Amino acid sequence: MAQVIADRRDVDFVLHEQLGVASLSENECFEEFNKKTIDLIVNEARNLAVKEIYPTMKEGDQQGCVFENGQVQVPECFRRPWKLFNEGEWLAMNEDPEWGGQGMPKAVGMAAADYFNGSNYAFMMYAGLTHGAGKLVEAFGTEKLKKLFLKKMFTGQWTGTMLLTEPQAGSDVGALETTAVKNDDGTYAITGNKIFISSGEHDLAENIIHPVLARIEGAPAGTRGISLFLVPKIWVNEDGSLGEPNDVVCTGIEEKMGIHANATCSLALGGSGNCRGWLLGEENKGMRAMFLMMNEARLLVGMQALACASSSYLNAVNYARERVQGRHLLKMADKDAPAVPIIQHPDVRRQLMIMKSTIEGMRSLLYYVAFCEDRIRVSEDEAEKAKWQGIIDVLIPVAKGYVSDRAFEVCSHGVQVYGGYGYIKEYPQEQLLRDCRITLIYEGTNGIQAMDLLGRKLGMNQGKPVMDLMGEVQKTIAEARQYAATKPLADEVEKMLNKLGEVAMHIGATAMSPKVLEAFAFAHPFLEVTGDVAMAWMLLWRASIAAAKIEAGTKKKDVAFYEGQVKSAEFFIFSQLPVTFGRMKAIQNMNGAAVQISEEGFGGK
Amino acid sequence: MEILVCVKRVPDTSENEIELNREGNDIERDDLVYSVNEWDNYAVEEAIQIVDKVGGSVTVVTVGDEEDEEVLRREMAMGANNGLLLADDAFQGSDGRGIATILKAAVEKGNYDLILTGALADGGEAQIGGMLAAMLDVPFASVVNSIAVLDGNKLKVGREIEGGNQEMSEIELPCVLSIQTGINEPRYVGIRGIRKVASVEIPSMGAADLGLDASAVGSAGARVRRMDYFVPEIGDGAEMLEGSTDEIIEKLIEMLKAKGGLK
Numbered sequence: 001m002a003q004v005i006a007d008r009r010d011v012d013f014v015l016h017e018q019l020g021v022a023s024l025s026e027n028e029c030f031e032e033f034n035k036k037t038i039d040l041i042v043n044e045a046r047n048l049a050v051k052e053i054y055p056t057m058k059e060g061d062q063q064g065c066v067f068e069n070g071q072v073q074v075p076e077c078f079r080r081p082w083k084l085f086n087e088g089e090w091l092a093m094n095e096d097p098e099w100g101g102q103g104m105p106k107a108v109g110m111a112a113a114d115y116f117n118g119s120n121y122a123f124m125m126y127a128g129l130t131h132g133a134g135k136l137v138e139a140f141g142t143e144k145l146k147k148l149f150l151k152k153m154f155t156g157q158w159t160g161t162m163l164l165t166e167p168q169a170g171s172d173v174g175a176l177e178t179t180a181v182k183n184d185d186g187t188y189a190i191t192g193n194k195i196f197i198s199s200g201e202h203d204l205a206e207n208i209i210h211p212v213l214a215r216i217e218g219a220p221a222g223t224r225g226i227s228l229f230l231v232p233k234i235w236v237n238e239d240g241s242l243g244e245p246n247d248v249v250c251t252g253i254e255e256k257m258g259i260h261a262n263a264t265c266s267l268a269l270g271g272s273g274n275c276r277g278w279l280l281g282e283e284n285k286g287m288r289a290m291f292l293m294m295n296e297a298r299l300l301v302g303m304q305a306l307a308c309a310s311s312s313y314l315n316a317v318n319y320a321r322e323r324v325q326g327r328h329l330l331k332m333a334d335k336d337a338p339a340v341p342i343i344q345h346p347d348v349r350r351q352l353m354i355m356k357s358t359i360e361g362m363r364s365l366l367y368y369v370a371f372c373e374d375r376i377r378v379s380e381d382e383a384e385k386a387k388w389q390g391i392i393d394v395l396i397p398v399a400k401g402y403v404s405d406r407a408f409e410v411c412s413h414g415v416q417v418y419g420g421y422g423y424i425k426e427y428p429q430e431q432l433l434r435d436c437r438i439t440l441i442y443e444g445t446n447g448i449q450a451m452d453l454l455g456r457k458l459g460m461n462q463g464k465p466v467m468d469l470m471g472e473v474q475k476t477i478a479e480a481r482q483y484a485a486t487k488p489l490a491d492e493v494e495k496m497l498n499k500l501g502e503v504a505m506h507i508g509a510t511a512m513s514p515k516v517l518e519a520f521a522f523a524h525p526f527l528e529v530t531g532d533v534a535m536a537w538m539l540l541w542r543a544s545i546a547a548a549k550i551e552a553g554t555k556k557k558d559v560a561f562y563e564g565q566v567k568s569a570e571f572f573i574f575s576q577l578p579v580t581f582g583r584m585k586a587i588q589n590m591n592g593a594a595v596q597i598s599e600e601g602f603g604g605k
Numbered sequence: 606m607e608i609l610v611c612v613k614r615v616p617d618t619s620e621n622e623i624e625l626n627r628e629g630n631d632i633e634r635d636d637l638v639y640s641v642n643e644w645d646n647y648a649v650e651e652a653i654q655i656v657d658k659v660g661g662s663v664t665v666v667t668v669g670d671e672e673d674e675e676v677l678r679r680e681m682a683m684g685a686n687n688g689l690l691l692a693d694d695a696f697q698g699s700d701g702r703g704i705a706t707i708l709k710a711a712v713e714k715g716n717y718d719l720i721l722t723g724a725l726a727d728g729g730e731a732q733i734g735g736m737l738a739a740m741l742d743v744p745f746a747s748v749v750n751s752i753a754v755l756d757g758n759k760l761k762v763g764r765e766i767e768g769g770n771q772e773m774s775e776i777e778l779p780c781v782l783s784i785q786t787g788i789n790e791p792r793y794v795g796i797r798g799i800r801k802v803a804s805v806e807i808p809s810m811g812a813a814d815l816g817l818d819a820s821a822v823g824s825a826g827a828r829v830r831r832m833d834y835f836v837p838e839i840g841d842g843a844e845m846l847e848g849s850t851d852e853i854i855e856k857l858i859e860m861l862k863a864k865g866g867l868k
Contacts, residue, residue, distance in 0.1 A: 002622055008638050037803040040679060043640065044794040088795030102796040426849060557633070
């Protein structure tokens with residue numbers, strides 16, 4: 001059986017040959033995580049993912065969640081993998097052992113997450129949301145709240161969510177209307193309605209812990225008046241035992257395009273006046289708390305998107321090797337020529353190369369961001385920590401926005417390679433396309449990601465993080481120049497990097513001029529070209545490692561892998577980057593049509 | 606009870622395309638993903654469960670090289686207490702008898718009440734357990750699918766018999782049992798278990814440590830030699846049906862009707 005989730009050779013390549021994550025074990029905090037341990041962890045994550053979670057992917061999609069009398073049933077087949085996942089203590093693999101975590105490097109966690117999310121990310125969302133909610137408790141909870149909640153959340157006994165969105169407050173979180181009134185006992189009475197709450201109600205765990213954004217009576221309007229509360233589905237007594245239901249009522253679940261197996265809930269808080277919560281952090285500082293968690297959440301969404309794309313690619317390439325259809329193009333005139341596997345057709349190869357190079361670049365980028373987190377953890381130098389944090393901050397909108405945009409395109413190619421079979425439910429490709437689509441929307445739409453890059457990240461700290469990032473790209477370019485196979489690629493990437501610098505200066509200056517609207521109409525194209533250059537960087541980095549290995553001589557089967565790396569970089573840099581160049585020119589032109597056209601001019605009335 | 610479980614590192618068939626190598630004498634092994642032989646994993650789980658009930662320890666042993674150490678570590682992360690790697694250049698190319706000879710020497714270095722092997726591994730020979738028992742001159746039961754510890758140094762073991770029948774026997778300790786899959790549900794390995802064995806040094810023993818004559822094992826001592834290895838040619842009379850599942854079903858029904866199998 002061929003691989004169906006993530007190419008193990010590729011995962012190992014990024015971990016060990018590109019990033020060298022085992023070197024983290026030289027630091028005391030990660031000393032257990034040597035190469036052998038890392039390999040065992042990836043083996044076992046893959047083992048659980050392939051054998052227990054992956055088989056629930058299609059069934060979960062077909063069954064979906066059932067809403068009945070205020071309660072949600074998840075697909076029955078989820079119970080066993082949920083139990084096994086928690087027994088293996090995978091939910092908080094990167095977290096502090098004091099609270100039930102396993103203290104693993106984040107970059108290694110990405111490899112495990114690659115397999116888990118690829119095996120069924122609708123299932124994994126129950127764990128992912130729990131982890132995120134747990135992080136909020138860890139960062140902002142009092143000792144009492146941490147003792148009451150954290151271990152039970154990090155071990156999956158209780159699950160978590162995140163309650164931001166309301167009917168009138170989606171991208172504009174500041175418009176939310178849920179209120180909080182302080183009670184005499186120090187808790188707050190919470191009243192409001194939340195929608196689109198992933199994992200908001202289900203029967204996988206005995207309690208669900210909701211971090212909730214709400215406005216304390218009399219607080220300022222907008223985001224400055226938002227506070228964060230911890231609201232359990234079932235009240236938790238001082239001794240940790242479960243009390244009464246806490247007036248958090250699920251009023252319905254959404255019928256969605258994809259991720260059917262994850263319950264997307266509408267929740268009414270305090271409909272009977274009996275919903276209580278604890279303040280998490282300080283009053284009116286709820287948005288700041290959100291921002292602290294945002295990078296991790298957005299990186300996870302990037303991983304979900306990559307996971308769909310990676311599966312779609314592996315399915316497609318295996319299908320293309322087996323599906324026999326049509327004569328070889330060079331033998332078209334020969335009526336007796338046999339039909340060939342479709343992988344021999346140039347247009348199929350073109351699509352497979354788009355998929356392959358995109359996935360490889362994305363995998364490297366996401367693992368790299370996580371590795372930057374690990375570098376912060378092991379560094380004692382404040383300036384160095386600040387440098388890696390800055391690079392993470394700049395790359396997060398790319399890791400979420402660009403990666404999910406491209407992942408969806410990869411999934412679309414994945415359908416296309418299958419032809420008609422890609423469009424029917426018998427094969428996995430259409431589900432991957434549907435499941436992937438939400439990653440462009442939630443956790444900040446990709447439009448918001450683009451605005452984040454242009455409006456916040458580009459000019460952050462007088463542009464130092466951007467300069468630091470470009471410095472890292474330059475290092476890769478210098479390295480790649482040493483090998484005959486990658487030198488011409490390095491030259492191209494350097495040109496594009498310099499051009500990106502020019503474009504960034506131009507759009508950054510325009511955003512601070514009266515033509516600010518024009519600039520923001522090009523925020524998404526700017527995210528795209530930034531992402532393209534980030535892909536080119538990662539692929540060049542991979543290719544130069546591969547070129548070095550090929551030059552030094554290597555095992556036979558590795559030769560194909562390494563040559564494949566050089567070809568991915570070559571394909572992306574020579575066949576995709578010229579399009580990026582055109583996009584960059586479009587940004588520099590900064591034509592104002594999209595801003596200037598009247599609303600009536602859009603027609604349709 | 607002191608239990609020794611013999612394990613083997615084999616290509617993982619769940620995510621590997623197995624191909625013949627260019628020389629035509631083996632499968633292409635470069636770059637395969639390896640894992641512990643499935644039958645052996647059941648044996649380790651069974652050993653852990655026995656020790657959980659009656660006390661003692663579980664030692665996992667393999668014959669191989671440094672790379673094979675990973676399956677020992679994996680089974681220790683699962684719950685085995687000790688690992689033992691039997692590695693020596695002289696062991697390369699051993700036939701089944703050679704492997705059993707090496708294992709026998711290792712058994713004699715310890716003090717084991719029970720020795721478990723998987724019923725078979727990737728080679729399909731299913732020979733190690735039986736040979737090892739004969740060499741040790743202890744009783745042997747094959748394809749065991751249940752074990753209960755009895756008083757008086759005895760086990761009650763169930764065996765799967767042709768036709769789905771079940772046989773129950775009493776067997777004296779020490780003994781060798783070859784374990785059938787399905788005897789239990791092997792646990793998955795979690796991160797905690799992996800962390801526990803991350804820095805454990807796994808001892809290794811070579812021919813000299815085991816008191817073995819190098820010429821009695823490995824290719825020097827092998828009395829069975831593989832002469833050829835190939836994928837059999839597809840004979841006549843077989844037809845592969847292609848298309849979607851529905852199309853295949855439709856074609857199959859048509860064929861059955863045409864040949865009188867369905868009226």
